Amino acid sequence: MQTAIKIKESSVEISVPENEKLSGKIPFFNPVMKFNRDFSIAIAKIFNVRRFLDGLSACGALSIRMKKEIKDIEVNANEISDETIKFLQQNKENNNADIIIRNRDLNLLLNEDANFDFIDIDPFGSPVQFLSNALLNARHNTIIGITATDLGTLCGIFGDACIRRYWTFSSKTDFDKEFGLRNLIGYVAREAAKYEVGVEILFSYYFHHYFKVYFRVKRSRSRADEMLKNLNFLLYCDKCAGRKYSDIADASITGNFCGCGKLKILGPLWNGKFADVSVCDLLGKEVKEKTEQKILTLVKGEQEIPIPYYDLHKFCKINRLQVKGTEDIIKIAGENGLKTARTHFDGTGLRFNGDVKELVKILK
Ligand SMILES: C[S@@+](CC[C@H](N)C(=O)[O-])C[C@H]1O[C@@H](n2cnc3c(N)ncnc32)[C@H](O)[C@@H]1O
Ligand SMILES: [Zn+2]
Known part of the structure; x- marks a missing residue:
């Protein structure tokens, strides 16, 4: 087993491989992701989650905290790497955390057992490779949390990659972070719709180098139809920074609304709310960090104006x-x-x- 360093976070101490770099420049254990774990634990608390799947658990920072901080919850920590499982096992024992360790490819696991109240998917880069199986198999009302760190692709820097991965038209804009989040949620909605599933957005945000989206699966054709009304193209003018949503079924998308005469068609993007205000209020009672409170206050205040900042x-x-x-x-x-x-x-x-x-x- 590789040499380990010990890291303390909230109520737990976990060992992670020293100087491990699994993917490019992304460190194996990322302390910046504490907020990500804090919000996932808060979501589990407010929605009274009883059976939780940490789909890509690595050394178990989220799973072990979840088990320690919530009473009567079954925590399943799934990790594909045999080397990483050794750390997960050791962290389980050292923290005396009664979690269930699974060693499956997440896509296979989701097809064998998706009977969870909450599935968290925290990959390196994009969650797209797991999203389809999660939406296909999750039951009605399951909460799914996805993390995305492929900001360059989602926010409009790598247009070709954005077409390949998300099938959306992107561009550099002056609201690139919001573009990225609405791009990601739009993709979730289209993936869900093909299985006749609607999604109810609970809470999403951007922080540092990642997006997080929590949504609830609604296995209902009418909910899927309703959800798709929130998908629109966005007309964007490079010259004056003008922007306007345009109905996806509207053929007149070349409309010259700002008068400059040169518009880009971006998206389709999600133009609905990216957070439920009442969920923000409930989360505010659970999370403790000042920055988390600030994110919640701002996100809450943003929901009435769908046009990007x-x-x-x-x-x-x-x-x-x-x-x-x-x-x-x-x-x-x-x-x-x-x-x-x-x-x-x-x-x-x-x-x-x-x-x-x-x-x-x-x-x-
Ligand atoms: C970003 S890390 C997860 C970090 C963790 N959620 C935390 O809070 O510390 C992603 C993990 O997913 C694992 N992984 C990658 N592909 C997988 C797959 N198909 N099935 C299960 N685990 C996978 C990797 O080995 C890696 O440990
Ligand atoms: Zn213009």
Whole structure:
């Protein structure tokens, strides 16, 4: 067995391989992912999860914490690597955590036993290779949590990879992080729809180098149809940073809404809510870190304005305007009867429910 280092997180101490690099530059154990684990444990608590699958458990940081922090829960930790299983086993014993260790390819396991209340999928990179089997097999009301770290692809930097993996048109935008999250949720919805499954989005967010989406599986044809109403193309203008959702069934997607004459068709993207406000409130009672509370407050405030945020610095540069203080813009917009909201995606971003011309007017 490789040499180990010990890491403390919350209530547990776990051993992980020293200097292990399993995939490119991504470290084997990532302390930044503590929030990811905190939110998954909070989701399990508020939805009273009794049977949990940590689909890609690695050394068991999430599984062992889940077992220690929640009473009466069956925790299944699944990991394919024989070497990593040794660490998982040792961590189970050292923490006296009565978890069930499974050593299967997650896609096979999902076809053999998907009878869980909550399935968490935390891969290196994209979750696409596991999503289809999860949606095919999960039962009605199962919660699925997916992590994605392939931000370059999801956010519009690698257009070819985005077509291959997600089958969406992407581009660099001034709201790249939101583009990535809406791109990912849109993909989940299309994958679900083909199995006549709808998804109910519980909570999603962006942090540091990853996206997380928690949703509930609804095995219902009408829920699937309803869900698909939240899929739209997004028309985007490079010249003035104007953006507008366009119905997927609308043939007039070349509409020149900003007057510049050159629009890109991006997506399809999810234009529905990316978090349920009442779930945000419940999560707020469970998570303890200041940054987690901040994410929740911002995400909650973002849900009323589906149009992606504007990066105010970039917007002012593109449109040759002087940068104004965000508070001033919020005030002037309010005086003009327009809604604004800050965003967790970007400190200099602002959501705005008016169009580009109205924003330019306010900034002048
Ligand atoms: C990013 S790590 C998981 C980290 C873990 N969730 C945590 O919080 O520490 C991904 C893990 O998935 C495992 N894995 C990759 N492909 C798999 C598959 N098809 N089935 C099961 N496990 C797999 C890898 O060996 C790796 O340990
Ligand atoms: Zn324009």
